[in-house]
Amino acid sequence: MTLLRAKDLTKRFVARGPLGAKAGFTAVDRVSFDVRLGETLAVVGESGSGKSTTARMIAKLLEPSEGTLEFEGEDVTHAKGAALARFRGNVQVVFQDPFSSLNPRHTVERILMAPLVYQGIAPNGGRRAHAKELMERVGLNPDHSLRYPAQFSGGQAQRIGIARALAVNPRLVICDEAVSALDVSVQAQVIELLRRLQRESGFSYVFIAHDLAVVRQIAQRVAVMSKGRIVELGTTGQVFDDPQDEYTRTLLAAIPRIDPEWERRRREKI
Amino acid sequence: MSELLVVEDLTVTFPTTRGPVDVVKDVSFTVGRDETVGIVGESGSGKSMTSLAIMGLLPRGATTRGSIRLDGTEVLGASARELRRLRGDRMSMIFQDPLSSLNPYYTVGLQIEELYRAHRGGSRAAAREVVTGALRQVGLPDPERRARHYPHQFSGGQRQRIMIAMALVCSPSLLIADEPTTALDVTVQAQILRLLADLRGQSGMGMVFITHDLAVISSIATRVLVMRRGEQVEYGTAEQVFAEPRHDYTRMLLDSIPRIDDPLDEVSA
C-alpha cells in the first residue's frame, strides 16, 4: 500500500543579487517516488544533491514549485488548515541536530506533550503518563522527564527528538540526517532504536542521509540523488550490489572501507 | 633514534571551575620519517588537543607535562620564537573546516605566500612562483589565475587542497591533519585522501592523521592510536588494531561501524 507519493516534485529558488540580477537555481528537479506503508526508503546524495530540499518538501515545510504530493491518496500539495494539521499528525520529522531542534527552556515532558496538545489528542492515562511511556520506548529513563535538553548527551537528545516524533503515533517519520552528527558508537545504538521502533509500530521512514553505510543498515529501498535528480531508485540490495548508474558506482567506490581481510580475522576471533 | 616525532607521557590539563581537568592523559607514540600515524577517537577523546599540543597551539590556560620532540627538538617548553620557526616550516597543520580556516579577506595566493616568506624570505615575485607551483602540486587547475581568488570562490574540496598546498609550501617534515575530510562529501574525501597519501609518499614526510572515522584511518595509516576520554586505549600497527584489537573499547568501536558490504539483517545490537 502506498502511503506517500511524490510526483515530479520540483523546487526552484530565485536568488536576487545586490545588482537586481536574478539567478534561478533548480534545487530539486522532477523527483518522483512512492513510500510504502511500513518500509524505509532512503534518499542519499552528497551536498547540493537536493536531498534535504526534497525532505523539506515531503514534510511540507517547503512548498514545491511544481509537482504534487499525495498522502494516503489525498492530494496534500497545497494543504492548509485542518488538512495540514491532519497531515502533521501523520508525518513527523527527526532533525540532524537534536539540541537546536529542542526548546532548551522546556522540560522533556513538556516537549513530548506539545505535539499531543497541538493535535488535541488525550491519550488514556493522560499526556504526562504518555510522555513517560514514550521516554521508556526510546530507551530513556522516565524519571528524567523533568530535565532539560542540555542535561542529556547528544545521543540521548536525539532519542528525545525521536520520542517527540512518535508522540502523535505517526504513519511516516522523516529522518533528515538524524544520525549524522552522532559518534559512531552512539550512532549504531540510535540506528538500532529506529529499527526496533519500526518493527514495533509498523510506520514508514524516509531516511535522508549522506552516509551510504548507514543507509544500508536501515533501508529496504534507496533513491540516489545527484544535482537535484534521482539518478537511481531500487531495492537496497540492487543499488549496493548491482548499481546501474555511473554516479552511484562512483559514490559507492569512494566509501572508505576497512581491509576485508582484517575484518574477517577480527570476526573469527569473536 | 631516527623517529621524526616522539611524544612521551603527554598530559594536557585545563583549569575549570571544578578544578583542573586532564583532557589528555599520559599519551605516548612515535611517528617515523616516512609513515602515517592515525589518531582515532570519538568526541571528547582528546585527539585534537593532542595535535594542538604538538603544534604549540593549545588555548590559553592549558598546561602540559611530558615531552614532545620533533627531530630531537623539544617542543613543550620551547619559546614562542622557536615555536614560530617550527610552525609552518618543519611542521604544518590542516584543519577540518577549510572555509573558516582561511581568511576571507585575502586571496589564497597571499595566504600561502605570507607563510613562505615568513620562513624563507625573498621577494614577493619569487614567492608567487612558489605559490603557483604549490597549487599546481595539489591539483588545482589554472593555479596562476586561481591564486588571485578569494576562499569563498572555491569548492570545499578545492579549499582543502589550498590548505594542503599552504601546509606543504615549505616542505615540512611533519604534517598534522586534523579531521581534514570530515566536512567533505565522500567522493571528495576519497580524492583528498589519495592526494595526501601521494604527497606524503613523494616527500617522505611523517603524517599524523586525526579522525573519528575508523574506515578512513584504516585506508591511510600504518600505525593507529585509539583514544578515549583523553587516554590512550590502544596503540599498534593498523593491521594489529583492526584485525586483532586487544581492547574492548576498540572492538566496540569497530563493531559499531555501519558496514557497507553487509546486508541489513546481519547487523544486531
Next chain:
Amino acid sequence: MARYLAGRAAGVVLILFLVCLFTFVIFFTLSPDPAVMICGKTCTPERIDQIRDVLGLDEPFLAQFFGFLAGIFAGRDYGAGANLVHCAAPCLGYSFQTNQSVWDMVVERLPVSATVAVGAAVLWLFLGIVAGLLSAVKEGTWWDRAAMGLALGGSSVPNYVLALALQYVLVVQLQVLPFPQAVAFSDGPALWFQSYLMPWLVLATGYACLYARLTRANVIDTLAENFMRTARSKGLSPALTMRRHALRPALTPIATIFGMDFAALLGGALITETVFGLNGVGKMAADSIAKNDQPVIMAVTLLAAFFVVIGNVVVDLVYTRLDPRVRITAR
C-alpha cells in the same frame, strides 16, 4: 556596476522626495499661519494678505509643494511686479526671521558643522580604536576592565553635561582655553584650534566610548576565528598575525558604522553647537525650531536626510571594496 549605481541613485532621489513631502505635509497641517508670524507686531490684515500673496500661501497644497521643489532645481520668483524677487536655484526660500536666503545660510554654516564633525571623528576613531584594541588584546586584565568601565560611563554622560563641565573646568577654573567663540581659520590657526577643541572633545567622547566597546568586541570575536588559528599555525610573527589577519575583519564593520555616524553629524551637531555658540547647521536647526522658521526647518531636515541617505550609499559602496565576499557577488 553602472546598473547598481543607477538603482541606488533612483532610491536616493525617491527617499529625498518623500522626506520633502512628509516635512511639507507636517508644516502645512500643523504649524500656525506663517504670514501672521512674518508680519510681526505691527501688523495689518492688508499686510498679511500681501505676504500670503508673495509667498503663494493661498495656493493649494500641491501647487505650493511643487513650487518648493521647482525652486530647488530651477529657482523661483516670489511676488509680482515691483515686489518680484527672483530666488536663483537652488532656492530653499527665505528665512521668515531674517529674510536671508536659506541656501546662503546653509552654505555659510555647513563648513562650521563639517569642521566640528571631521575634528571629532578623527579624535574618536583614534581613541576608540586604540582603546578597544588594547582592551581586546589584554582581555580580562585590569586595563581592560578599567577602560571598558570608563567607556560604559563615558557613553552614558549626556553631551550637554559634558560640554558645561568641560567649559567650567577648562575656561572658568583653569583658564587654559578662551571662552568659545566663532573663529574662522583665517583668524589664526591657534585661535581656531582652541575654539574648536572643546566641541571636538565633547562630541568625540560619546562616540569614542562606543567605538572602543565595538572594537573590543569585534577584535575578540575575530581572535577566536579558525583562520586566526591557521595564521598562528603558519608561524607568522604576532605583529603580522594581528595586523593582517585580525584587524581587517574586525574593523570592517566599524568602518560602515562610522560612515553612518559621520554622515549624521554633517547634518549638524545640535546640542554641541548650541552650547558652544558655534554657528553651524545644528545651531541653525535649533534656532529655526525655536522660532518656527519653516523654510529653515525644511532646509535643515532635507540637509540631514541628504547626508544620511548619501552616507548610506557610500558605506555600501565602500563595504563592497572592503569585504571581498560582497565584492564578488556584486559583479
